[in-house]
Amino acid sequence: MGHHSYDFEIDHEFFECFEASELHEGKVHVHLDFEKQERLLVLDFGFDGEVEVVCDRCAYEYLQPISGKQTVYVKFGEEAEEEGPDDVVFIPADASEVDVSQIIYDYINILLPLHRVHPDDAEGNPGCNSEMLHLLDELKPPAEIDPRWNALKGLLDNDN
Numbered sequence: 704m705g706h707h708s709y710d711f712e713i714d715h716e717f718f719e720c721f722e723a724s725e726l727h728e729g730k731v732h733v734h735l736d737f738e739k740q741e742r743l744l745v746l747d748f749g750f751d752g753e754v755e756v757v758c759d760r761c762a763y764e765y766l767q768p769i770s771g772k773q774t775v776y777v778k779f780g781e782e783a784e785e786e787g788p789d790d791v792v793f794i795p796a797d798a799s800e801v802d803v804s805q806i807i808y809d810y811i812n813i814l815l816p817l818h819r820v821h822p823d824d825a826e827g828n829p830g831c832n833s834e835m836l837h838l839l840d841e842l843k844p845p846a847e848i849d850p851r852w853n854a855l856k857g858l859l860d861n862d863n
């Protein structure tokens with residue numbers, strides 16, 4: 704039984720540990736309140752920071768602010784047959800430590816918005832790459848999923 708608090712910073716070194724990671728750069732402060740009960744660990748996470756993602760509108764990277772709290776329950780033993788709630792993680796009964804990095808990685812991804820665009824600047828203008836916006840405007844694709852838009856994206860990537 705016991706209660707502990709931890710604070711740590713997530714950066715690119717953390718994301719490099721995940722081979723297929725879509726995320727590479729960022730700076731996220733993680734606060735963890737850790738409570739050990741008889742057959743259960745209660746992990747209270749707080750996330751606050753920003754990670755680099757690719758903008759859906761202009762295809763350039765930007766820093767997406769993220770913040771949130773999440774409680775995760777770690778139970779010892781075999782995972783039940785039926786699908787349990789998402790916030791319960793099972794570890795072997797004889798485990799002496801919990802790897803929280805996968806949990807942290809998963810929740811950082813969950814905190815990211817589905818639609819990712821540059822935040823507006825102080826004047827309320829889009830924070831996107833202005834050359835790219837201008838170009839997109841000239842070409843006026845009917846929708847972002849139009850194949851011509853993807854071709855354009857490839858073209859500009861090559862020019863970098």
Ligand SMILES: [Zn+2]
Nearest residue numbers: 758761821831
């Ligand atoms: Zn953008």
